[in-house]
Amino acid sequence: EAPIVRAVTEDADVQKISFLGVPDTPGVAAKVFGALGAEGIPIRLVVQAQSHAGHNDITIVAPSETPISTTLLDRVVREVGGKSYLVDSEVGLLSVVGEGIAGSPGLVGQIFSVLADHAINIDLISSSNLVISCSVPLGQLQDGARALHEALIER
Amino acid sequence: EAPIVRAVTEDADVQKISFLGVPDTPGVAAKVFGALGAEGIPIRLVVQAQSHAGHNDITIVAPSETPISTTLLDRVVREVGGKSYLVDSEVGLLSVVGEGIAGSPGLVGQIFSVLADHAINIDLISSSNLVISCSVPLGQLQDGARALHEALIER
Ligand SMILES: C[C@@H](O)[C@H](N)C(=O)O
Numbered sequence A, B: 001e002a003p004i005v006r007a008v009t010e011d012a013d014v015q016k017i018s019f020l021g022v023p024d025t026p027g028v029a030a031k032v033f034g035a036l037g038a039e040g041i042p043i044r045l046v047v048q049a050q051s052h053a054g055h056n057d058i059t060i061v062a063p064s065e066t067p068i069s070t071t072l073l074d075r076v077v078r079e080v081g082g083k084s085y086l087v088d089s090e091v092g093l094l095s096v097v098g099e100g101i102a103g104s105p106g107l108v109g110q111i112f113s114v115l116a117d118h119a120i121n122i123d124l125i126s127s128s129n130l131v132i133s134c135s136v137p138l139g140q141l142q143d144g145a146r147a148l149h150e151a152l153i154e155r
């Protein structure tokens, strides 16, 4: 049965932080999030995908108003033996919410096709059965939200 | 206020499929999921993290009972100009469910610390405000679920 898309949401007030080239060994994610947790940094999204050659990246999306010191980020990278970090505030978050979203193969493809039709490059993807979230360039966030709304909700 | 952890779930019947080294340009994700959608492949999870040098990986988790032909996977990689794919059935999915999960910095670190204490390497992470899901080696899935249950629910 077709999933029901309940909402399309957009959030411009986010920043992406990636910890790059961290060792793919137990305890690394624990250290990273332990350090972020100790600073009380709220996390909107966490994505970690395929590891390569014993290393991986860990990416978070946090509110853009949360000050995250480069001293902290340097320390985290050093403490886990990672390569570097990057911070990108020129991103926005798009989310499509509905029961059974990821389970509906056609819908996931449709969402990404709508964005592709608007020449919007998809940066991060985090998708479960309730929400598909992706980050896109901040300047295209409104276009993407409008296009998804038209395609999924207004028809 | 502390988030309420409602449930810890485990799923051994999953397979991970990563499309590696695909071009980081609009339309690639649309093609991948269009092809999977056309085959009716149900998707439990999608994760895509930090791109590098104009390329990225796209990783999905699907039910292990869904037959996914290597012909299809080869075709998808070829059609988007990717490098290769990999399929891993020796993974299990752990999820921690609760309102406000990712927003609680200390909780995310705690979850990963529990797994680290049991020498469980975290493979994929997909985390939103309602669910943290990660994949771990299949042979450690039960340990991980039990440890998280003890730490988060039974105390
Ligand atoms: C990369 C990081 O997630 C590592 N695999 C860990 O378990 O902590």
Ligand SMILES: C[C@@H](O)[C@H](N)C(=O)O
Residues within 6 Å of the ligand: A120, A121, A122, A123, B022, B023, B024, B025, B026, B027, B028, B029, B030, B048, B056, B057, B058
């Ligand atoms: C890698 C893939 O997600 C690509 N960035 C796209 O937009 O389709």
